[in-house]
Amino acid sequence: MKRTLILLFALLSLNMAYGQDKRQTVAIYTEDQSGKGYGDFGVEFITNAIVKRGNYDVVDVTAGFQRLVAAERNRQTSGSVSDAQIRKLGEESGAELICAVKIGIVDGKYYISGRFIAVESKGVPISARPKFFNSVSDGFEDACETITASMFGERGSGGGSRSNASSGNTQRHPAEPExxxxxxxxxxxxxxxxxxxxxxxxxxxxxxxxxxxxxxxxxxxxxxxxxxxxxxxxxxxxxxxxxxxxxxxxxxxxxxxxxxxxxxxxxxxxxxxxxxxxxxxxxxxxxxxxxxxxxxxxxxxxxxxxxxxxxxxxxxxxxxxxxxxxxxxxxxxxxxxxxxxxxxxxxxxxxxxxxxxxxxxxxxxxxxxxxxxxxxxxxxxxxxxxxxxxxxxxxxxxxxxxxxxxxx
The missing domain is CATH 3.90.1580.10 (paralog of FGE (formylglycine-generating enzyme))
Structure with missing residues (x-):
């Protein structure tokens, strides 16, 4: 399966739900390995999930950051960008936190997961367990809503308005070892x-x-x-x-x-x-x-x-x-x-x-x-x-x- 990276950066001025009163700047980094071009939809759904909470302003970032990431990828023979490199680029762009979202497929089923990468502390203060879905029109928006809620500390959230019990359940991550x-x-x-x-x-x-x-x-x-x-x-x-x-x-x-x-x-x-x-x-x-x-x-x-x-x-x-x-x-x-x-x-x-x-x-x-x-x-x-x-x-x-x- 051909590996595709879709990068979108958005600046979010927000009051973080995990207990910090300070409004922080968050950059969104999306890695799409679905082979279906789901990255653009994922960014849209996650952005909508943030905006509808009423506390966040979403502003398109300059093309400058996208060029930084693209240049870094070109320097990496493997085509990957590490967390350390993402932090460095985030710092150059003025971000305090980076929301890294991954869309992948395992055993024929798609999943989306997300995590926050702290630029200064090099920690991961918030993470979202993976959510599985069937397709972009079957469970994907609910999955995006749920991981967004999880990353912002709303641990009890059950997902979006369109119910899909068969594909929206949190499951064991496919990479977890026995x-x-x-x-x-x-x-x-x-x-x-x-x-x-x-x-x-x-x-x-x-x-x-x-x-x-x-x-x-x-x-x-x-x-x-x-x-x-x-x-x-x-x-x-x-x-x-x-x-x-x-x-x-x-x-x-x-x-x-x-x-x-x-x-x-x-x-x-x-x-x-x-x-x-x-x-x-x-x-x-x-x-x-x-x-x-x-x-x-x-x-x-x-x-x-x-x-x-x-x-x-x-x-x-x-x-x-x-x-x-x-x-x-x-x-x-x-x-x-x-x-x-x-x-x-x-x-x-x-x-x-x-x-x-x-x-x-x-x-x-x-x-x-x-x-x-x-x-x-x-x-x-x-x-x-x-x-x-x-x-x-x-x-x-x-x-x-x-x-x-x-x-x-």
């Missing part, structure tokens, strides 16, 4: 006995860590999930990274060529679309989950003493990636925590401490972020549950992806 609940507990982190003589120096000292309950992705973030949220394919990620090739392409393959910084932006956008607080797992959470949590059998790899059983790695991958979930899961039902792609963790990379710790987030500062799990190009020893690696947060490589976590 999660596994992990009961917290205490474990030995680092070079434990089952690792034998394979341990590296940074896996020591072995130390006791306690983690609270959390959830973690059953699978690594897939290329389909990435494209639904970020709008780029793995091939476009390769171009951004300057990579020479792709290694496994498909909806259910893990996304790669993703930096730690981009993983954080994906999570920010996913949170805006779902109203949840996804995040990257800490290194301690990652290792606890990889070891099987409170169901751990003490395996060397995540779910087995045999790398072949649970991991795509150098000896069995055929020098390419594979779809997620095609090896055996570990004790908790989590897939691919050994092999497949390296996975970003939240933590700065640093040395372990010997003292017992609770919900540790690693080093307080650093220049490199933690990677875990090994990849399809790794030897088995690097796919062990205690093996550690690291890269700079801006690094994009064909062997690096991620999975998400969620606090409970």
């Amino acid at each position: 999660m596994i609940s992990v009961q917290g507990g205490t474990f030995w982190m680092g070079c434990s006995g089952e690792q034998g003589s394979d341990c590296e120096s940074d896996e020591s000292p072995l130390h006791s860590v306690t983690v609270s309950n959390f959830q973690i992705g059953k699978y690594e973030v897939t290329q389909k999930q990435w494209q639904l949220i970020m709008g780029t394919t793995v091939e476009q990620q390769r171009v951004k990274a300057g990579g020479s090739a792709t290694y496994g392409v498909g909806d259910n393959f893990p996304v790669y060529y993703v930096s730690w910084e981009e993983a954080q932006e994906f999570i920010s956008r996913l949170n805006a679309a779902t109203g949840k607080q996804y995040r990257l797992p800490t290194e301690a959470e990652w290792e606890y989950a990889a070891r099987g949590g409170n169901k751990s059998q003490g395996y060397k790899y995540s779910g087995s003493y045999s790398a072949d059983a649970v991991a795509w790695y150098k000896d069995n991958s055929g020098s390419t990636n594979h779809a997620v979930g095609t090896k055996l899961p570990n004790e908790l039902g989590i897939y691919d925590m050994s092999g497949s792609v390296w996975e970003w963790c939240f933590d700065w990379y640093g040395s372990y401490q010997s003292s017992s710790q609770t919900n540790t987030k690693g080093a307080s500062t650093g220049s490199r972020r933690v990677l875990r799990g090994g990849c399809w190009f790794s030897y088995a020893t690097r796919c062990r549950v205690s093996y550690r690696s690291n890269y700079t947060p801006s690094s994009r490589y064909s062997v690096i992806g991620f999975r998400v976590a969620l606090s409970l």
